[in-house]
Amino acid sequence: MNPADRDSHFPRREFLKAVATFPAIATLASAADLPATRNDRRADREVDVAVIGAGLSGLCAARALGKAGLRVCVLEARDRVGGRTFDHPIGNGNVVEGGGQWVGPGQTEVLALAKELGIETFDSYATGKTALYISGMRLTWGREQESADLRRVKGALDALAKEVPLDAPWTAPRAGEWDAMTVADWLKANKATGQTIQDFAVDCETELGKPANISLLWYLFYLHAAGGHTSMNVDAQKSRFKGGPQSMSRKMAQAMGDDVILSSPVSRITTGGAKVNVESARARVTARRVIVAMMPTDTRRIAFSPELPEARQNLVKAWAGEPAIKVNAVYPKPFWRDAGLSGLGISDRGPVAVTFDNSPPDGSQGVLLAFLSEEHAIKNPADRRKAVLEGFVHLFGKPAADPTDYVETDWSADPWTTGCVSPIGPRTLTRFGPALRAPAGLIHWAGTETSEIWCGYMDGAVRSGRRAAAEVLKAL
Ligand SMILES: Cc1cc2nc3c(=O)[nH]c(=O)nc-3n(C[C@H](O)[C@H](O)[C@H](O)COP(=O)(O)OP(=O)(O)OC[C@H]3O[C@@H](n4cnc5c(N)ncnc54)[C@H](O)[C@@H]3O)c2cc1C
Incomplete structure (x- = not known):
């Protein structure tokens, strides 16, 4: 791997290595509590x-x-x-986001709302090299490259997505066929290479969940609704909201x-x-x-x-929500920037799989953000914190061991939010989809x-x- 300066925004695919995927079981809280x-x-x-x-x-x-x-x-x-937007103060008038955070140029309605309310945006920090911790070795890496096969697969899905009507995806000409299969089925049927399947899974899990769980029809709708893979995987993470x-x-x-x-x-x-x-x-x-x-x-x-109505009840029963644990560790300054690192980190050792620079706009404090991967989620909060900080140290060195603040947002333990995203399974949309918006x-x-x-x-x-x-x- 040849290090090279990284000058693009962080790729969405790396984001998911990060997103924890937990069983969609809601903790039901009762009003009596x-x-x-x-x-x-x-x-x-x-x-x-x-x-x-x-x-x-x-x-x-x-x-x-x-x-x-x-x-x-x-x-x-x-x-x-x-x-699902929940910000935590970290001092000096700054906040870190525990829920939704990134916004991109195609997201015109939320950007217009923010403007109306006097809330500004700023660019996500993504300048410099990516830190890697692979097989116990620390490396730095430059520009991300997408394989020709991954580009082929994404291009084909982008084209199919355009055939899915946004107002009624269940009426797509091939709705029945697409809703009967998963995204993983489609990848296999379209002869995606093993590496492509692996790389695609990271992207897909970022947005919705595991390809093996998601209806192809739902994925195509979601993709169309986001304007295609480039818009969804790259552009949508370009900015954040001040405050x-x-x-x-x-x-x-x-x-x-x-x-x-x-x-x-x-x-x-x-x-x-x-x-x-x-x-x-x-x-x-x-x-x-x-x-x-x-x-x-x-x-x-x-x-x-x-x-x-029965269709609405069935839709609700079939709906899947997928929660995550989001971690923000706060430091006196974004020390990794001095070493030419972007804050994007990728590790093959849990619980930290991917990190981002989540510092405030003026860089007056340094914040490393991680989403905890499902397979490495640690139940005990104290053990989890220790393991997360060790993961940060592997990627960014000793200064990462001592944050001034450590903020976890555990959506899997939230009584009122079942999930961050919705990985809908096969045969949900074609059977119950019309009940989604119908009063x-x-x-x-x-x-x-x-x-x-x-x-x-x-x-x-x-x-x-x-x-x-x-x-x-x-x-x-
Ligand atoms: C970790 C995470 C990361 C995310 N990242 C991004 C991102 O980078 N960019 C992006 O655009 N989006 C992101 N999202 C998604 C984004 O946050 C949501 O799409 C958006 O906030 C959803 O708003 P909503 O009003 O539809 O639903 P919600 O925000 O879920 O609002 C529903 C409200 O209903 C309340 N409620 C539930 N049950 C009851 C009841 N019985 N009685 C009264 N009230 C009730 C809840 O408390 C909640 O306040 C992320 C979400 C999470 C959790």
């Missing part, structure tokens, strides 16, 4: 629209409806807004004041006549319409009366998973909230 009492009814109210979930999608829906002059109430289970992406939700919620009720998980939604009653820990809300703004799997914690009576669905563009990303969340709001406005 929460401090708020069911007798505290000061927050009870009647509104035009109740929005469930104060992530980006729910808040964007509520913001659009409020701007249109409707009375809105947002009910959020957690004691914070932002959902972190959660600040978008904070600013939107601040402007809504008491219309956002925190620590109030919704346990039941009852439709009767022209009204919907929403039962939550801190408020009972009566509305003309409801928008449920979260991953389909997460709606399992809510009881619906009358029951939802169930007075109940509408938002959440990034319902977006036709950038599904799974922050941009998709923004779009989905606005789409659901437009649906409700049309209906009322």
